[in-house]
Amino acid sequence: MKRDRIEEIADLLDKRGKLTLEQLETFFPHVSQMTLRRDLLQLEQLGRIIRVRGGAMSVKEVQKVSGEPYAKKSAIHTDEKIRIAQKAAGLIDEGCSLFVDGGTTAMYLAKEIPDISINVFTNGLAVAIELAQKKNLNVTVLGGQVMKDNLSTASPVAKMYFSDTNFELAIISASAFTPENGFSCGSQVEADLLKLVRQKAKSLYMMLDSSKIGKIMPYTFAHVEDIDVLITDENFPAELKEKFTQKDIVVM
Amino acid sequence: MKRDRIEEIADLLDKRGKLTLEQLETFFPHVSQMTLRRDLLQLEQLGRIIRVRGGAMSVKEVQKVSGEPYAKKSAIHTDEKIRIAQKAAGLIDEGCSLFVDGGTTAMYLAKEIPDISINVFTNGLAVAIELAQKKNLNVTVLGGQVMKDNLSTASPVAKMYFSDTNFELAIISASAFTPENGFSCGSQVEADLLKLVRQKAKSLYMMLDSSKIGKIMPYTFAHVEDIDVLITDENFPAELKEKFTQKDIVVM
DNA sequence: GCAAAATATGTTAGAATTTTACACAGAAAA
DNA sequence: TTTTCTGTGTAAAATTCTAACATATTTTGC
Numbered sequence: 237m238k239r240d241r242i243e244e245i246a247d248l249l250d251k252r253g254k255l256t257l258e259q260l261e262t263f264f265p266h267v268s269q270m271t272l273r274r275d276l277l278q279l280e281q282l283g284r285i286i287r288v289r290g291g292a293m294s295v296k297e298v299q300k301v302s303g304e305p306y307a308k309k310s311a312i313h314t315d316e317k318i319r320i321a322q323k324a325a326g327l328i329d330e331g332c333s334l335f336v337d338g339g340t341t342a343m344y345l346a347k348e349i350p351d352i353s354i355n356v357f358t359n360g361l362a363v364a365i366e367l368a369q370k371k372n373l374n375v376t377v378l379g380g381q382v383m384k385d386n387l388s389t390a391s392p393v394a395k396m397y398f399s400d401t402n403f404e405l406a407i408i409s410a411s412a413f414t415p416e417n418g419f420s421c422g423s424q425v426e427a428d429l430l431k432l433v434r435q436k437a438k439s440l441y442m443m444l445d446s447s448k449i450g451k452i453m454p455y456t457f458a459h460v461e462d463i464d465v466l467i468t469d470e471n472f473p474a475e476l477k478e479k480f481t482q483k484d485i486v487v488m
Numbered sequence: 489m490k491r492d493r494i495e496e497i498a499d500l501l502d503k504r505g506k507l508t509l510e511q512l513e514t515f516f517p518h519v520s521q522m523t524l525r526r527d528l529l530q531l532e533q534l535g536r537i538i539r540v541r542g543g544a545m546s547v548k549e550v551q552k553v554s555g556e557p558y559a560k561k562s563a564i565h566t567d568e569k570i571r572i573a574q575k576a577a578g579l580i581d582e583g584c585s586l587f588v589d590g591g592t593t594a595m596y597l598a599k600e601i602p603d604i605s606i607n608v609f610t611n612g613l614a615v616a617i618e619l620a621q622k623k624n625l626n627v628t629v630l631g632g633q634v635m636k637d638n639l640s641t642a643s644p645v646a647k648m649y650f651s652d653t654n655f656e657l658a659i660i661s662a663s664a665f666t667p668e669n670g671f672s673c674g675s676q677v678e679a680d681l682l683k684l685v686r687q688k689a690k691s692l693y694m695m696l697d698s699s700k701i702g703k704i705m706p707y708t709f710a711h712v713e714d715i716d717v718l719i720t721d722e723n724f725p726a727e728l729k730e731k732f733t734q735k736d737i738v739v740m
Numbered sequence: 741g742c743a744a745a746a747t748a749t750g751t752t753a754g755a756a757t758t759t760t761a762c763a764c765a766g767a768a769a770a
Numbered sequence: 771t772t773t774t775c776t777g778t779g780t781a782a783a784a785t786t787c788t789a790a791c792a793t794a795t796t797t798t799g800c
Contacts (some may be wrong), residue, residue: 361613364634368635376641377641377670379628379631382616389631
């Protein structure tokens, strides 16, 4: 219930841009002001809002003024991505080793991953930082040249890491998808890395919000039959779902 | 004069991200707090900053993804560290390759590093993200297990990176220093990494704020004679300075 | 299933910040 | 020169925030 309330506050703030504590109290009459304050504090620590005198405002609101590449990108289709991330997080079992990519969807996943004893490998700096907050979790970041647009690393050197590391599960996301061209992204080194991940992981879960369907990016790193589970939102077309389920791929 | 002051405040905020009123007062000792408040109000109305409790933050800063427990830690001895970082940043030439560690002092250095064409290697995630904001600069992050307390990576695997990379200069900082025990830190893998850096770099610059003098941490990674330049603050004891200059080490 | 621990919440007092109001000085305008 | 306006300073008042503790609720470990 706390989690729900905090999500609701974040949504409200994203919608309204700015809210005073007084306003928040009318929205949540059954909890005390202090609780709302504490909720705001948490949201601030998550980086989703900033607290100002009297209340708080959403980070998105601030970003309207000027657009930093990464932050801006992660502002679109927030709700879908969070829901997808929640679904994905539910599939993670204690004790497992998994790979998570460095995209914006993965960032939401990182926030949803429970604080249990698991090993996570990632090429995303922001993802790594988010995961490092959790006590029981072990994070390893892949080294390499930092790509400025999405704050993830990708380099041929990353292969070296994989020679000594193992993970059962990889949860990754794509920038684009069509049935013909498969899952694709905009960077060749990233595609190379993800191909490697695909080969290394026993299971491959793909997160794909429906806004990416029908788009094609230059580098394909996986096809329909390569994945085990597709995690998406309600707007995912039924006829496409067929294509996956026919190949025994779970769509959720 | 009012216009100039307001511009200066805006610039300061863009650089530092966040300032308290108290800090602003030390920057502008000749005007009253109330005047500064009024300045901030104007900047807020212009959309350039956001006023938060205690002070204000630049709009740019809000867009950052940075990790919070880390941010908290970096609040102590801020002013000294910034001054040290500024000195260090002044020593960086265009076109060079350098290594920067992942500590809090390094974080300030990252903010001060000019946006020129250089290659930077680092094991600090927050440092890497900060540097990734700069267009002309090329950042490479060392992979490895993420240490939760300081958001940097350290792993034996990092050595692999060094086989193929070269840098003339390393600017690093220590958690503790005594003349007898040298420069030390709290993590063995980090110490190993820094030793490697020391060997690899042609020049080694050490940032050390005076609060760290006299402390001893478990793992020493460098001694007095290993470094080329020591960058410190005004409170650095004169008798210690002797020890360095005797060995032809520049203290600044 | 129970006890212990951890987490979440409520209540208050006190601290800190911000605002308001008014006074004063100096520059610009009449 | 006088008046007006802008910039500034001072201090009290209003508001917001934090800290501390008490209580409830949930989770965890056995």
